[in-house]
Amino acid sequence: MYHLARLSLITLSCLALLATRAAADELDEVVGDIPAPATEAPTAARSTQFAPVELTFANYRTEVMLVALAVGLVANYFYGSQANAALSKAWERPIAEVLRQNFSLVGDGTRVLEWDSAADMLFYASGRRHCKFAQGHLMLKARQDALALLNDLAANNQERLEVEVALNDDEAKGFVFAAVPRKRSKALSRDRYDIATFAKAVSSDKVPQRMVLLSEHADVTSQLLDCGLSEKLAGDDALLEELIISDSPAEKPDSHDFKREKKLTAVIRLPQLSDANLQRFRETLAFVFYMVDFVCEGIALRPETVRKLGKARDDAFKEFARMAEHEKQEALAKTLAEKRRIELEEVGKMSPEQRRKWEEKDRKRQLKKEQGKRVRRVR
Numbered sequence: 001m002y003h004l005a006r007l008s009l010i011t012l013s014c015l016a017l018l019a020t021r022a023a024a025d026e027l028d029e030v031v032g033d034i035p036a037p038a039t040e041a042p043t044a045a046r047s048t049q050f051a052p053v054e055l056t057f058a059n060y061r062t063e064v065m066l067v068a069l070a071v072g073l074v075a076n077y078f079y080g081s082q083a084n085a086a087l088s089k090a091w092e093r094p095i096a097e098v099l100r101q102n103f104s105l106v107g108d109g110t111r112v113l114e115w116d117s118a119a120d121m122l123f124y125a126s127g128r129r130h131c132k133f134a135q136g137h138l139m140l141k142a143r144q145d146a147l148a149l150l151n152d153l154a155a156n157n158q159e160r161l162e163v164e165v166a167l168n169d170d171e172a173k174g175f176v177f178a179a180v181p182r183k184r185s186k187a188l189s190r191d192r193y194d195i196a197t198f199a200k201a202v203s204s205d206k207v208p209q210r211m212v213l214l215s216e217h218a219d220v221t222s223q224l225l226d227c228g229l230s231e232k233l234a235g236d237d238a239l240l241e242e243l244i245i246s247d248s249p250a251e252k253p254d255s256h257d258f259k260r261e262k263k264l265t266a267v268i269r270l271p272q273l274s275d276a277n278l279q280r281f282r283e284t285l286a287f288v289f290y291m292v293d294f295v296c297e298g299i300a301l302r303p304e305t306v307r308k309l310g311k312a313r314d315d316a317f318k319e320f321a322r323m324a325e326h327e328k329q330e331a332l333a334k335t336l337a338e339k340r341r342i343e344l345e346e347v348g349k350m351s352p353e354q355r356r357k358w359e360e361k362d363r364k365r366q367l368k369k370e371q372g373k374r375v376r377r378v379r
C-alpha cells in the first residue's frame with residue numbers, strides 16, 4: 001500500500017509540474033498578444049484571445065502524455081506486484097520446508113513469509129537447538145515500482161535471501177569469521193567493528209577468486225572450510241554469497257556494558273526458477289542451519305586457539321574496562337562533592353566561633369589528604 005501511495009504521489013507531482021509548465025506556455029502566448037496596437041480593432045483581438053482551443057492531439061499533447069504515464073505506472077504497479085507474488089510463492093516452498101524441518105515454530109503457524117512490501121518478504125522462526133531464533137528477508141526486484149526498478153538495475157542489486165541466526169551465547173564458540181565477495185570485503189572490513197578489530201584477510205586455495213576470507217585464526221578457517229563451506233562457495237554459480245559468524249558487535253560500542261551477542265548471517269542468491277535450482281537453494285539454506293550446529297558443537301578448537309581468541313578480546317575490550325573504571329571514579333567524585341556542598345551549607349549557618357573551629361579542623365583534614373597523596377605518588 002505504501003508503494004501505491006508513493007507512486008500516486010510521484011504521478012501527481014509530475015502532473016502538477018507539467019501542468020504549471022503548460023499553463024506558463026499558454027500565458028506566454030497570451031502575453032505575447034498584448035503588444036498588438038490597441039488602436040487596431042481591440043474587439044477583434046479580444047475575440048481571438050478567448051477563442052476555444054481546438055480539441056486536437058497537438059493542443060493537448062502534454063495532458064495526453066501525462067495521462068498515459070499515470071496509467072502506465074499504475075498498470076506496472078499491479079503487474080509487478082502480481083509477478084512478485086508469484087515469485088515469492090515459488091521461493092516460499094523450499095524456505096518453509098527447511099524451516100519446518102529445523103524449527104518448531106515457523107512464522108505465525110500458518111504463513112511463513114510475511115509481506116513487508118511487494119518486493120520484501122520476511123520470515124521468523126524459533127525453537128531449535130543452539131539458537132534463539134532465525135529471521136530472514138527475501139528481497140525481490142521492485143518490479144512494481146518503475147523508479148526503484150531502475151535504481152535496482154543501476155546498482156546491480158541481486159534478488160536474494162538474507163538470513164540471520166541468533167546463536168546461543170554459551171554454546172557458540174567466540175570468534176569472527178567472514179566469507180564475502182571480493183567487492184564487498186573492503187567496505188566490510190572498514191565499516192564493521194568486529195571484522196575490523198579481530199579479522200584479517202587470509203588467502204586460501206579452497207575458495208574461488210571472487211571470494212575473500214576474513215578470519216582470526218587458521219584453526220577456525222580450516223575447520224569451517226572443511227565442514228562443507230568450501231564446496232558451498234565453489235563454482236561461479238554458487239548460491240551462498242556471504243557468510244559471517246561473529247561474537248562481537250558489528251558497530252563499535254559506546255559504553256562498557258555492551259551486548260555480547262553471537263550471530264551467524266548468510267546471504268543466498270536467488271537463481272532462475274527451475275527444479276534443479278530450487279533444490280540447490282533448499283540445500284544451501286539447510287547448510288546455513290547446519291553451520292549453526294557446527295559452530296556450537298562440531299568445531300573443536302585447539303586450547304591455544306581458544307586462549308588466543310580470549311586474549312584478543314581482553315585486549316580489544318580493555319578500553320571498555322577503562323571506561324567502566326572511569327565511570328566509577330566519576331560517580332565517587334560526584335558524591336564527595338555533594339557531601340562537601342551540604343557540609344559548607346551547614347557551616348554557613350554556624351556562629352563565628354563554631355565556624356572558626358570547623359575551618360581549623362578542615363584545614364588539618366585537607367593537609368592530611370595532601371600528604372597522603374604525596375606519599376602515594378612517591379611510592
Ligand SMILES: *[C@@H]1O[C@H](CO)[C@@H](O)[C@H](O)[C@H]1NC(C)=O
Nearest residue numbers: 097098099101102103286289
Ligand atoms: C534442517 O533441515 C534439513 C533439510 O531440510 C535437514 O536435513 C536437517 O536434518 C534439519 N536439521 C535439524 C537439526 O533438524
